[in-house]
Amino acid sequence: QSVLTQPPSVSGAPGQRVTISCTGSSSNIWEQYGAHWYQQLPGTAPKLLIYGNLNRPSGVPDRYSGSRSGTSASLAITGLQAEDEADYYCQAYDSSLRAWVFGGGTRLTVL
């Protein structure tokens, strides 16, 4: 059981918009550090997509966006492309556990 809860899978057709949710608590996502999102392509290391709820590192396309509402965070991907097919993880720092925590991951399938 992960501290952060994500749906196991989502799917969408090319060009569509998909969102992935991440539900936590007041001791992690609601905390000052916020939620972060990673993309993991098959056989590769994770890549930071969104940090601090909504900030994109340099080089990440603006098709990816993040938001936070209370103790939940969301990742939205617009203009879906075949190359977006990957596993996506949310992550936060939990001040009660004093630990970095991840969601269980969401597999995105581009139909």
Added chain:
Amino acid sequence: EVQLLGSGGGLVQRGGSLRLSCVVSGFSFTSYGMSWVRQAPGTGLEWVASVGGSGADTSYADSVRGRFTISRDNSKNTVYLQMNSLRDEDTAVYYCAKVQSVNYQSFDYWGQGILVTVSP
């Protein structure tokens, strides 16, 4: 260019020990915390341990506390993970990762992954 290069993985018997290393370049090593994150076969990401920039502050996941030790040698730009009393469930790909900043506690750069296999 930021680079994290891990090494030291392999096959080890249950109850054995292994030390992973991660050499970094491209940023001011002492200014950032470093972490290890693992991924068991077919599963998600699990944070393992973190160390602050000076090496004085360390944190561990409950699953490894007392068996694993994270450390760093700032003169060598290297972070280590000493793994003792290895169990079957420690079989995973281990990633070293740079903590982005004290303000965000995200991981902005990752190593290539080191495979550790614990055999019965």
